[in-house]
Amino acid sequence: MTVSPARPGRGASPRTARAINDRLALRLLQREGPLTAAQLKELTGMSRPSVADLVERLQKSGLIEVVGEAGEARRGPNARLYGIVADRAYVAGLDVRIESIGVEVADLLGRTAARAERPVPVGADLAGLVESGVELLLATAREAGAAALHTVACGAPGQVDPGSGRMRPSGALPAWHGALVDEVRRRLGVPVLLENEVNLAAVAEQRARSLAGAPEDETFVLLWIGGGVGAGVVLDGRLRRGVSGGAGEVGFLPVSATGGVPRADDCDDGYHGMVGSRAVCALGRSHGLAVDPAADAAAAAALVRSALACGADGFLDALAERIALGAAAVCAVLDPGVVVLAGEVGSAGGPELAARTAAAFARISPLRTDFHVSETAAPVLRGAVTVAMDAAQLDVFAPPA
Template identity: 60%
Template sequence: MPASSMTVRAVNDRIALDLLQGQGPLTAGQLKTLTGLSRPSVADLVERLQTAGLVRVVGEAGAERRGPNARLYGIVADRAHLAALDVRTGSVSVVVTDLVGAVLAEATLPVGHGAGPGPADPVAEAAALLERTVREASAARLHSVGVGAPGLIDPATGELRGTSGLPAWHRSLVGALQQRLPATVLVENETNLAALAEQRSGAARGLDTFVLLWLGHGVGAALVLEGKLRRGASGGAGEVGFPPVPGDGLP
């Protein structure tokens, strides 16, 4: 069944936004070349994105060029904000950015080691840290929160599964954030996220198939085959199983 015109427009808009985010401001002519779309289609998508408040004119392509063809279009960076949490066994780090990845605020806090009379609540500590960092960043439009954590992700539910050697509060964190925040909260295995980062802008850029080996308290791996991250039927593709690493730590 052929895709509807609405679906085609949505796909084209997403491709253009990905290009603008990854390569910076572009002219309509550059978008035409990179997307393979016709000039009228590019003009239509630029108009749609401008109307939606996602794209605006940010300059011209050169001092000698003038007019519509020289206009550079860029993403409206403060249209929404993103947050990322790096969850460790005893700490949480938070980064808040705009839509083009500029860091607006960041913080790190040991969790689960409260000095008060009662036991510390790592989930509450992590959620409070995120909320404070969002306020410091003046991120009024928090769109999405990405959580990177060790352990396996259940492909059916998208939730962290119980894993031997990891604290139980990891599994409760995502649900707590979903209840407290008006934003989409997603969780992914930390090694898989590292592989995606390397594929996008690191050592694996331009590679369709590679393995990233993760050395920490244990050993794990992420598999990217034919351009796609492979998690496996149970979410454990590439996971060696958290075997202990001899010695007190990595050199």
């Protein structure tokens, strides 16, 4: 598909047009991989001299380099393949959970250079957790060969204030999450972006779906079912956070297995209490299944996989009905057309749980909605790296003067 180049018009200088075209070329190289000058000409619709000038500018700026040659028979300048200098800068993603801290360091193309995870000890003090998290980040960066990090993005459960970029206080979530982000900002002195962890999973899913051929302006809801319960809302290709950063806090939906209603500081009597890990484990026990007493996300995921293996239809159908109830509430308002199941339980259920959920959904909702399962590995980390990478590229790929 040809993308029209910038044309200097009224109020637009040639320098502005060059800057826009440089960004266009860098975006194409990011999405398509290495390209020849002829391929850049075809994709942008620019003239041959304009492409030659563009390539020279970007090479001099250290943004692109020759990475090979196209074809076996041709040699010379026309066969040169140009690619982004991906190790010009490194970014990092942090996945801060109640029970663990995960880190991924990647280059400017999002290629993983190093990844690590560390459990959070029960009863650990705040200062020790914060120091442990910073040390893990720095050690992973060293392992990746990153002398310095350009941008860090962090995902954590809870609401992030859109204005301040900080965690909103919550009695149900640990205080050290926000303290860790503050300490990373202080120690590294680089941009540190904070986002709700399910929102980051939705970002990763959107990028993966786009690369697989889905339109960039696709609408879908990622429904996270695991230790926590939440939703990432992507409408017309844009992640929606809401006025207070609380869009997708479906754990507080007033649907309950107990007949109660959630409180502002406790969602156990809301949708979370129906499909969170403890509820899933309790449901399994009520169907006579063996359940790990930990009743955490890992236990719930293991229970679902075991139920699938032994054909525990009663449990699986009951779980699907619970998931469908919350999905129906979300879809009645947003009508996204696509719901992606994710999280420890959603992923463990695979296509079979998605199909059972779709069948249960069809019985209670007239809306045409497809149910899929996320296949993105480590989606929160991937989303964090994607957000950090996009932010870094805006700075590093700033066109030369």
